[in-house]
Amino acid sequence: MALMMTDECINCDxxxxxxxxxxxxxxxxxxVINPDLCTECVGHYETSQCVEVCPVDCIIKDPKHNETEEELRAKYERISNAG
Incomplete structure (x- = not known):
């Protein structure tokens, strides 16, 4: 799944x-998190870095973008090759 921000975001940057x-x-x-670019850091890190640093825990899995680990890895590879 891609991640998303809840309304609890405090814009801490x-x-x-x-x-x-x-x-x-x-x-x-x-x-906001663009679901077309979010791979939950698959391909980069073991954990989602935004979730790790968020002081208010406002970043959750986006139920509208249900993706498997394999789909996230394929998205990572597609993004990496496009850049």
Missing amino acids: VCEPECPNGAISQGDSTY
Whole structure:
């Protein structure tokens, strides 16, 4: 699954620079995660770096983007090859 921000995001700015895929950006009222770029850090790290640094635990799995580990790895490879 891709990750998503909840409304509890406090715009603390710590997650955006941690994302190796550039999936996190400032939205209208909170940061947002682009599901087309989010691989939950598969291919980069053992754990999702944004989740690790979030002080308010507002980053959850996005139920609208259910993906397996294999699908996340394929997305990582597609993103990596496009760059």
